[in-house]
Amino acid sequence: MTLLSVDGIRKTFGGIVAVEDVSFDVDRNEIVGVIGPNGAGKSTTFRLLTGFHTPDAGTVEFDGEDVTDHSPDARARSGMIRTFQIAQELTGMPVMQNMLLAAQGHPGERAVTSALGIGGTSAFEADQRDRAEELLKLLELWELRDEYAGNLSGGQRKLLELGRSLMADPDLLLLDEPMAGVNPDLTDRLLERILELRDQRDMTFLFVEHDIDAVMRVADTVVGMHNGAVLSMGSPEEVQSDDRMLEAYLGGEV
C-alpha cells in the first residue's frame, strides 16, 4: 500500500532546474533510499517532500491526502517527521527537553494549560518522560539527559536527532543524510535501529544518503538521482548494476 506518492515534482531556482519531473512511490513499511552525486537534486527533493520548499509543478501525496501545499509543521503533524543533514539539536536546551519537544498533541503547549498546569498537562508530560527515557536508554544517551545538547559530540547529536524524531512517533521518517559524519560503528548501530523499528513499530523510512554502502544494506528500494532527475529506480542490486548510475558517480556523460 502506498504511503507517500511523489508525482512529477519540479523546482527551479532562478535559471537552474534543481529537480525535474521526479516521481516515485514509497510503500508502507518500506525503506527507500535516495542516492546520487553532489548536485543530483537529493536535498531539494527532500525539502520538497517535507514542505520546506513548494514545488513549481507536481504533487506530493501522503497517506492518500494531497499535501503539496501543506506547511512543514502541518506535514509533521500528519505523521511525516524529518531530520536534518547537519544535526540540528536545540543546543541551548537539555537533551531531555529536546526529546519532550517532539511529543505530538501535547495538551500543555497552550499558554493557559502550561501556566496553570491543567488539562492533563502533567499526566501527559509524565507519559512522555517515560517514552523519552526508554528511547534515550536505547540510544545510550540516558546518562546525558540533563546535559545541554550543545555539549554533545557530533555522533551523539545524530543519535539525539534520531531519538527526537522517534519521540514524534511518525508513520514516515525522512532522514537527511543520517550517516554523514558518523563513524562506521555508529552507522551500523543506526542501521540496526532502523531495521528494528521498521519491524517493531511498523514504520516507513525514506532517506537521502551519500553513503551508498549503507543504503545498499538496508534499503528495499533505491532511487538514483542525477542532474535533478530520477535516473534509475529499483532494488539495490538493480540500481547498483545500472551502468548509468556508475557513470553519474564517476562524472561521465549520461
Added chain:
Amino acid sequence: MALLDLFLVVGIIAGVYSLLAIGMNMHWGDTGLLNFAHAAFFAVGAYTSAILTTPTPEAGLLAERTVGFDLPVVVGIVAGTVLAAVLGFVIATTSVRLEGDYLAMVTLSSAELVRLVIHNEAWLTTGAQTLKNIPRPMESTVATLPVSYDVFYFLLVWALVGATYLLFERMSNGPFGRVLHAIRENDDVALALGKDVTQFKLKSFAIGAGVAGLAGTLWAHYVYAISPVMFLPSITFLIWAAVIIGGAGSYAGAIVGAVVIVFLRQVTRFIPGSVPFSDQMSYLRLMLVGVVLVAVLYYRPEGLLGNAERLQAGTSEGE
C-alpha cells in the same frame, strides 16, 4: 520618613518597569523575538484605562476630548491589559514572520505610529496635552487606613509583579515555554516537529504585550496624568537594557534588571545642581545606563541571573 517615601515611589516605578521587563523577557528571552514596540503596549494600557475610568470632560475646557466613560478602575485595568495584548497580536500579525532585524524595525515604527495616533486623536486622548485626573484605585478606602497611599500602591504593584512572575515562570518552564525556547533556538526544528511556529510567536507577542499593558494601567492610575511624551521609544530601550542586564531568559533576572535600571535613573535625579557638569546631567544619567550595560556584558555576558551554561552550550559546534 522622607527616605521611606522616596523608597516607595522608586519601588512603585520599579514594579511597573518589572512588569514591562517580564513582558519583554517573554518576547526576547523565551522566544527570541526582537520587539521594539514595548512603549506602545505600555501607552495603550495607560490610555485605555485612563479613558475608561475618567468622566467625559465638560465642554469648553481647553482640552478637546469628547470621550470618557467613568467606569471602575478595575475595568480599566483589565481592558488596558487586554487591548495591549490585542495590539501586540495585531502588530505581530503584520511582522512576526520577518527575521530578526527587520522585525525590530517594523515593531519600532509600529510603536511610533501608535504614539502619533495618541498624539493626534485629541477627541479620544486629549492629544499632546495631558490627560488628567485619572482616578487612583480605592483611594478613599485607603485614606481611612493608617498607612499612606504609596504603601498601599507599592504592595498592590508588587503583588501583581509576584503573581505575574509566577505565571510566566510556569509558562516558561512548561511545555508551552519549551516550544518557545525551540523557536528561539531554531525555527526550522520547531516546524519539522510539527509546531505552528507563527501561532506560537503570535501568542508570545500578545501575552508579553498584555503584561506591558498592565504595567501601563498601573502607571496611569498612579501618576494621575499622562501625556504622549511619556511613551517615547526610550522606554523600550531602557526595558531592553533591563532584560539584558538581568539576564535574557530569566524572569527573576528581568525583575532585578528593571530594579537596577529604575534605581540608577531615579537616584541620580537627586544629584545637586552644584556638581560639575550638572548642566549635562540628564545625558550623563542616560550614559550611566549604557556604562552599566557594557560592564555587565563584558564581565557577565549572560546577565546577572542569566544562564551561562546555556549560552556556552548554544555556541558550541559539536565534536
